[in-house]
Amino acid sequence: MSKSPVSVPQNTPVASTTAVLLLGSNLGDRRQYLVDAQTAITLQCGSVECTSAIYESAAWGVANQQDYLNQVVVVQTMLLPERLLQVCQAIEHTAGRERIERWGARTLDIDILFYGSDQIRLPQLTVPHPRMTERRFVLEPLAEVLPDWIHPENGRSVQQLLQACTDPGWVRRAG
Secondary structure, eight states, rough: OHHHHHHHHTTOOSSEEEEEEEEEEEESSHHHHHHHHHHHHHHEEEEEEOOOOOOOEEEEEEEEOOEEEEEEEEEOOOOOOHHHHHHHHHHHHTTTTOSSTTOOOOOOOOEEEEEOOOOEEEEEEEETTGGGGGOHHHHHHHHHTTTOBBOOOOOHHHHHHHHHOOOOOOOOOOO
């Protein structure tokens, strides 16, 4: 008698995947929002493997906003990309995030920069993050923790992307 095939639910990956997230905040207690987000990510998304230092930068794309704190978080997750996005958005919502305007000030922003080496094009999610190579505030903390990570679309390392970045914005480690 032969065994029937094992069925794997479509909302669960077969193995864990390395997801690279960028946390950002420019309202309220910015540092505490990042700390609380890491806790929620650990509880809801998977094991946090490493984090960058916290970096400060001017708001990107808009004027007259407070400076941002940003941090890269590397997570081993069993969540599929769409579910990871849903969970990250729920964490943002819990932190008081309101989506009023593009690039508006926010208590917490969580972007999925990479999901393994996958290239994802869905209406609600594009991975690798489509504008990360243009933003120094993303590349600085990313290069701290994953300088040799290869961007799956352009084949360049994060360190090479940082060296080629023409973003004139300032970025510094937060004290």
